[in-house]
Amino acid sequence: MKHSLLIHTLFSTSLFFASIFSTSSMASNRYYADNTLEPTQGFAWDWSAGASYFIEDSYLVGIDSYDDGLELDLSVAVSYENFYLDFDHNQLSGGLVVGYSLIDKFDWGLDVLGTNTQAGFDEKGLGFYNNGVIDELRGIKSRNYDFDVGLRLTRRFENSQVSFEYLHDVSGTHNGWVVNSFFSHILPWRNWEFRSGVGVSAYSADFTNYYFGIEQSEATPIRPVYQTNSSTSVIFEFHAEYPISQDWVFLAGLLSTWFSKEIDDSPIISQGYQHKAKVGLRYVF
Incomplete structure (x- = not known):
């Protein structure tokens, strides 16, 4: 009972953050060398907030391939001993992570963590806000947000x-697995900080078919039944930050993702890639 309650609480928290801020499959700043997800002495926390202007394209059919607007950039890191909760929306690959550090020695770390991997969508498209049913997606079932737990x-x-x-x-969303690998590098130059990273992810057939497969009940004359195997994606990320004052920081970022043919061939996918870029300011408390 306690185990089920814990999973339900973590999953509900993940959905709350993800539904407000997430539009694609992502993860947190755990991918970078200066991440805050390390054991602490007692309780510790910090946070920052800001806003940015973004431009992006979508991989779903029927959605304008160009979108732009303003979005909130919020980062919160809370830790107690070996437990941590981190929500990072400054990095474009950011998201919610909860975890426990098992080993942190000699520059090696082993963690148990939970995170959201894929944003949900339905016939109204991705995201929390939408403009009604999209004709090309009309009749598909809702794909829910997932919550994944494992080792890092x-x-x-x-x-x-x-x-x-x-x-x-x-x-219980798709009951599949996800494998992520990521290499990142941080380059300080004068007052600038440049971050770059490249990663490869693999998704089980259960994951791929849940989000991108088409069941018989969803099929139409122009949307055939579609079932496939496990899939992969490649991600490239670049960020730049510059401190304008003691508290204010300028930031800019670019994120590109390329999907394998198992995803690209889906009838509800318009293109095998997605790009997003942003510029903004954040206030560090």
Whole structure:
């Protein structure tokens, strides 16, 4: 009972943050060498808030391939001993992570963590806000947000980090697995900080078919039944930050994701890639 209640609480928290801020499959700043997800002495926390202007394209059919607007950038990191909760929306690959540090020695780390991997969508498209039913998606079933739990192995270097994750859906959304690998590097230059990273992810057939497959009940003359195998994606991320004052920071970022043919061939996918860029300001408390 306690185990089920804990999973339900973490999943509900993930959905709350993800439904407000997330529009694609992402994860948190755990991917970078200066992440805050490390054991602390007692209780510790910090946060920042700001806003940015973004432009992005969507991989779903029927959605304008160009979208722009303003969005809130919020980061909150809370830790107690080996437990942590981190929500990072400054990095474009950011998201909610809860976890426990099992090992943190000699630049190696092993964690148990939970996170949202894929944003949900329905016949109205992605995101919390929408403009009604999209004709090309009309009649598809709702795809829910997932919540995945697993292990993460990390090796830190001076300004770089490499990590490997195996995660399994515990929300009952697709009951599949996700494997992430990511290499990142931070380059300080004068007052600038440049962050770059590249990653490869693999998704089980259960994951791929839940989000991108088409069941018989969803099929139409122009949307055939579609079932496939496990899939992959490649991600590239670049960020730049510059402190304008003691408290204000300028930020800019670019995130590009490319999907394998198992996703690209889906009848509800318009293109095998997605790009997003933003510029903004954040206030560090």
